[in-house]
Amino acid sequence: MRPVLALLLPVVLMIAACSGGGKDQEKAKGKGPSGPPEVGYVVMKSEAVPLVNELAGRTAAYETSEVRPQVSGVIQARLFTEGSVVRKGQTLYRIDPRLYRAAVNEAAANVANAEANRVATTAKAERFRPLAEIEAVAKQDYTDAVAAARQAAAQVQQGRAQLDTARINLRFTDVPAPITGRIGRSLFTTGALVTANQADPLAMIQRLDPIFVDIQQSSTELLQLRRALATDGVIPSTAEVRLSLEDGSDYGQVGTLQFAEAMVDATTGAVTLRARFPNPQGILLPGMYVRARFSQATAEEAILVPQAGVARDARGNATVFVIGADNKAVQRKVRATRTIGDKWLVTAGLRAGEKVITEGLANVKPGTAVRPVPAGSPPRQQPKPSGDAAKSGR
Incomplete structure (x- = not known):
């Protein structure tokens, strides 16, 4: 056995030497810890941001008139085409x-x-x-x-x-059109007996250009808006409204907000806002469901933070990491109540000029020293091993 052990001892020592040499080569290549983690930051700036709401609504005719007889008699003739546009004063029916x-x-x-x-x-x-x-x-x-x-x-x-x-x-006896608009189907035919006090109209006329859109907004949102206008540096916006149709497409025409009702619907808890839209091609018809986008207010000195830079703690409070003194990460509580596109609107907790970390947050903890670079910068390249080191690692 002694001669065998004598032969194996040099082999064991050689394997151990090679193993230790591999670890040293990995350290030499820089695969171990190599300084503070690199993070990407965005510099905050204040800007005027319109607070856009998207609410459901329904279209309503600008004017609606029921054609009714004012004398009794038998209809001798119907003088219009159903579904056509009639002019105010045009004769629609003739009574005997x-x-x-x-x-x-x-x-x-x-x-x-x-x-x-x-x-x-x-x-x-x-x-x-x-x-x-x-x-x-x-x-x-x-x-x-x-x-x-x-x-x-x-x-x-x-x-x-x-x-x-x-x-x-x-x-x-000549029944005229009360308004200009598109007339529907005739509910009475030639030869029908009509009376001055009958309940059913002869036909219905609706003016569709322009057209109204009745928008429903909850009283809670309206109350929050009024408080913001009073305390949060928010000013009223222009009353421009845009529409999305039932198929998701954009209507194209821009409307204006006319007024808000001075009462809350007791059954729905909502306030009705009425907007007026041009409808030259007759695309919008009464009763259509639409989505209305409009800005009721504008935040004058708002700060927008990318959503990747905002996190929520266990209580739901919004937090961000900012780069503090000596390039250390500082966790900060902020007030972020709504999103604007792909960013959070922060109304408290941040100032213009501060740097918020948006990339590399997985390696960041409060007080951690970091290596800040502008967000979107290419990653830092590891130094390549020299020729001698490459040869020794073979």
Whole structure:
């Protein structure tokens, strides 16, 4: 056994030497710890940021009018094409006018009769006046003649009023369009009997250019907005609104916010905001579901932090790492309540000019010394081994 052990001992020593040499070569190559970790930072800056909301809404016609008959009768003709655009004053239906034309003739005859009676009674009163002055006739007869003349004049005025009413009713036999807009289907056909006090309209006209969009905003969001306007350096924005249609496409036209209702719907807890949009091509129809994007306020000195640089602790508080003195990472609590695109809007806890770490956060802890570089910089290259070291590592 002794000769065998004597032969194996040099082999064991050689293996141990080679193993130790490998570790030394790895250290020489720089695979072990090589200084503070490299992190990417973004310099904070303050800017005016519009606070954009995206809310659901429904379209509503700018004007809506129900076409109703104002006289009773049988419809003789329908004078429009269903679904077409009609103009204000255009005749839509014609009701049988014969009874109303006869009423006009009768009223005109009554006026002529009353006018003739007025002429006769007025002349009689004029003849009695000088006779009453010389007491050739009784004063009572003169008084009666004057009263009869006045009654005849009143009957003329009454007859003329009845004639005007008859003429108006005759004009009502032509049913006009109350507004300019697109008319729907006709609910009554030729030959149907209609009445002045019926519940159902003959047709419906809607003006669709421009068109309204009624937007629903919760009263909680509205209250937060008003508080922000009062305390957080936020100013009102211009009332421009953009729409996304039901298929997700952008409408293209820009609308304006008109007003907000001064009451909260008790069933939904929402306030209705109304916007007005041009609709020249008729793409928007009443009742369509849309998404409205608009800015109600603008944060004047807002700070936007990339989402990669903001973390949340166990309590949900937002935190960031900033580069402090001596290039050490400092953890900072911030107030981040909403996102703007791919960034958080920070309203407290940061100042313009500070450097927030957004890359390499996995190796960062509070107080850790770091090697800061601007975010997006190429990674630091490890030094290549020299020729002698490469040869010795073989």
